[in-house]
Amino acid sequence: MNCPEYKVIQGKISLLLSAPHVYAHRRPRLNMAYKQGEPLTDAIVEEVCRNIECFGIYSSKDIDYDPNFHKEKDNPYKQEIVEIVKTEKIKFVADIHGLSDEHLYDIGIYYPTKFLRSRKLAMKIKDSLGHGELRGINVSVLRLLDNNQETITEFVASNLRIPAIQIEVARYIREDESLRNSFVENLSKVLSRDFV
Numbered sequence: 001m002n003c004p005e006y007k008v009i010q011g012k013i014s015l016l017l018s019a020p021h022v023y024a025h026r027r028p029r030l031n032m033a034y035k036q037g038e039p040l041t042d043a044i045v046e047e048v049c050r051n052i053e054c055f056g057i058y059s060s061k062d063i064d065y066d067p068n069f070h071k072e073k074d075n076p077y078k079q080e081i082v083e084i085v086k087t088e089k090i091k092f093v094a095d096i097h098g099l100s101d102e103h104l105y106d107i108g109i110y111y112p113t114k115f116l117r118s119r120k121l122a123m124k125i126k127d128s129l130g131h132g133e134l135r136g137i138n139v140s141v142l143r144l145l146d147n148n149q150e151t152i153t154e155f156v157a158s159n160l161r162i163p164a165i166q167i168e169v170a171r172y173i174r175e176d177e178s179l180r181n182s183f184v185e186n187l188s189k190v191l192s193r194d195f196v
Contacts, residue, residue: 005063006077007042008084009049009056015191016084018095018152019045019058020067020077038098040174044184045096051188055084068095068151078155085160092121092163094191095152099168106137107183108168112154113143117163125165128190133182134173 019041042058049056057080059067067077084090099108109126111118119141126139144154144166156164167187173179 005059005061006057006067006080007060008080009046011049011055011088012053013055014089014091015052015054016081016088016090016093017045017048017054017056018081018093019056019097020095020152021097022059038174040180041096041098041169044169044174044180044187047181047184048188048191051184052192054191055088055090057081057084068097071150072155072159078152081152081156082160085156085162090162093152093156093165094125094187095156095164095166097166097168098174099170101171103168103170104138105140106134106170106173107139108166109139109141110144110153110166110168111141112157112164113145115157115163118153118157118165119143121163122165125167125187125190129183129186131182131186133179134186137173 021038022042045056045058048054057077059077065075067075072078072082085093107129109122111122122141126141129139130137144151151166153164153166156162169183173183
């Protein structure tokens with residue numbers, strides 16, 4: 001179901017892609033300032049979903065909470081993910097984010113520390129992204145810190161007990177249509193080959 005703050009893409013295969021930070025969002029801080037959005041992560045989700053006919057969800061406007069930070073009870077986005085995972089028998093979730101410009105790598109793939117299946121999926125995807133126009137990029141696989149946060153990736157793996165990873169994509173890849181298309185093509189290929 002779509003609501004004003006997020007859009008759901010219906011699919012046929014039991015994978016779910018997410019882009020929770022397309023638009024500005026708020027984290028609980030004293031100044032209640034908005035955190036800037038991560039443009040074109042929605043385009044990545046839409047295009048991969050179209051290519052392999054999987055499910056998707058992404059934010060569709062500025063919101064007063066952080067879909068990746070707030071707990072499920074105060075988070076309609078996570079509540080919708082739970083509904084999709086249970087209803088559609090989802091087997092794997094990839095959460096797409098923008099990578100901060102301060103990092104010295106091009107794509108970061110994060111997995112929850114205690115979940116070996118998520119790590120294995122992260123490694124498979126890592127090996128498949130640096131092809132075509134993205135040949136030679138630096139793809140790093142990192143574990144999420146055990147810091148009591150509840151990112152979508154951690155929430156899905158620990159609460160819903162299915163593999164999940166977070167993929168962060170550098171701005172220059174997202175903003176260059178040709179590079180973004182190459183990323184979408186490479187991700188679509190590995191997902192359709194190994195997870196469909």
